[in-house]
Amino acid sequence: MYLTRNMKYSQLLEDPKIRLMKEFYINKIKDLLRPGYHFTKDLFDLPGKKRLRKNIVLKNLHKGERCFLLLTGESLQQNDIVKLKDENTFGIGFIFLHKDIRNINLTFYMNAEPSKSLNSDNPNWPKSCLGPLGQDGITQFHREIDERLDDSTTLILNSDNYKDAASKLLFRDKTTYFIKTKKDLCLNDQIPYEVVTDLTKRSVSGGGSVFFAIMIMMYMGFKEIYLCGAGYTYEPAHLWHFYDNLVFPKSMGKEKAKTEAIKAIEAHNHKFGSTLEYYGLSEKDDLYRVVAVDRTKGGSYMNMHQLLNNYVKSQGIKIYNVVPDGFASPVYEKISWQEIESKILSGNTANCIQSKGDDEDMEKHLLLPKESEQKIAIKDDFELLDIMLNDSKSQPPLYQPGPYWATKSKNTEIEIKRCGLGEFRGSNNAVGLSYADNLLVDVRDLYNHDFKKRFLRCLANTYPLNIILKAQIRCTESHANKSIVYAQEILNLKERTKELLRKYHFPYSLLGDCLAKANIDGQDLSIHYLDILEHHDNIASHINFNEAKSAFEIGGGFGTNVHLLLENYKNIRKILYLDIPPNLYVGTQYLKAFYGDAVIDFRSLRNQDSIKFSANDNLEIFCIAPWQIERIESPVDIFMNSRSFAEMPKDTVKNYIDNFKRLPESKDSAIALITYEHHDPDTLLHPNEWLKLFKGRKFDSFEADTLLDSSSKNFYFVSPGKLSLQ
Known part of the structure; x- marks a missing residue:
């Protein structure tokens, strides 16, 4: 184009090349300004921060499992998605327009679009299906989601749209999480996906729903992701959507349908300047469906997919692309729908737990960690946590944490809400301080629960103190790792360790990202579990556990002792597990991971006037708060406490013991108490007293x-x- 004196500026801007160049530079400027805009916006969005913290529930929710990502490409019509009914499924965009969407129990649906993108000029709005997009586009879109998706579908939506959904009373019967996005797709193989995709903060979205959906699924712990309906990732690119594709009735005949399809594609190319080609007809129900391709698609968009796939592989995650015949998959590993049906959905999967063939492992009764991780996961339930914490506030001092536990309990509550339970036995939080085996290497995790300590934490994060602290943390981590290595050497040398493993069944013990573990005979075992097993063996030299049917433990930590008892004594079928919130919450969720519905939690028991076991041999684990001890009516065969009596005020211990003594047949119950060697008289009660x-x-x-x-x-x-x- 030549610029002449007579050409007006408005005419110049109408030129497509000039317009594209203008958009390019505008987007570049936005990219430069966006980080500062996000920082300022998030700084003052306190309600938004609170919403994002709830997303910790999603972290590793489906660790080691597979998921099918349902996209809206025309190729999805060649997949019988009804067969995914019992699978984890994840949908985006207008997937709710699929006629079978309610028949598959869609697990998750995500839409991260901000409200401003849903205006009347939006070219992607399917008018033929939903009618014209009105002025209040986001509300119209939300109503479609609410009406067309089943209430069992968990929603993941843009936090900026929260107010609209709340004001219109939408999604009241659906579980909904809200997220904030960045546009960039900056990925480093050295940075774990848990950090890159942290949904409790503004997260990398990659500039597209597909990218963000995959990142979210990584955060949830999925290890296999199957793309369905991702035609634009094929070679050649398979375009158009299942809801707006050209279709013709079979009654018109295939040749006629082909002729009309070619005409329609040529008209489309002429109108929009596109380069679509006719690639054939597929058949579905009574219709011929047009297969239209574009051989020019790819470029930077496919480069982004390649970048994502490389990162995903580095994190031990696999993405498969469900591709029909006649197409290639240049980025993701190709798999056909026929293979999905015959090899994946039929039950012949790599995820199936294989039977153990190693006789030595069987003799030692060790549950392999890799097997266990695939079928056991600890889940967060913040509603349960809030219920028990709120009820705790109205209880008398007798049922409140004593001086030893008061500060620890408050910090544990905050740490649970900050980090969740997925890694509560790791080193990046203080959830399990004083009752679990987490490694505390960063003292800042203890400075979260009041203004003074938060101020000190903030001070420690400022230069140059943060540099000194980071160096100290690295040093502490090194010492912690060495101590674990030394512990492993000691345990492998001790005959006592071998004796315990010969005598008892040792269940999977690493749930919660346990780091304090020892490799013994090729198996990673929790050192804490070995300690508790040694305690039990000493007690079992005086008490016949084989004759017991029920047990009552006060201060059960996070459930280790209960777990070992139930795995070694099938005659014990009734458990009372009592602890203070929030420790009770941790133990409850931990035991639920192993025993599911057999765990009756505080929420189920809080309004019951009496707590008693069923008159059968079904496994029952009652997880109760301190004030509920007054409602227990069932007898127990064994009453246990390990160390925590020494950490309570005398009145509290007396109340517990008095309530135990009033239970039926308690005078004949076995009692087992443990305490440690050194006592601080200012905070600890001497065993002679209790x-x-x-x-x-x-x-x-x-x-x-x-x-x-x-x-x-x-x-x-x-x-x-x-x-x-x-």
């Missing part, structure tokens, strides 16, 4: 070296009752 409260009971007292350190001892106080070994 032993006096068991009036009329005689205790066998003895001491034993700890499993790892012969210079440190545990003290045991056992009254066998009716379960005496003699």
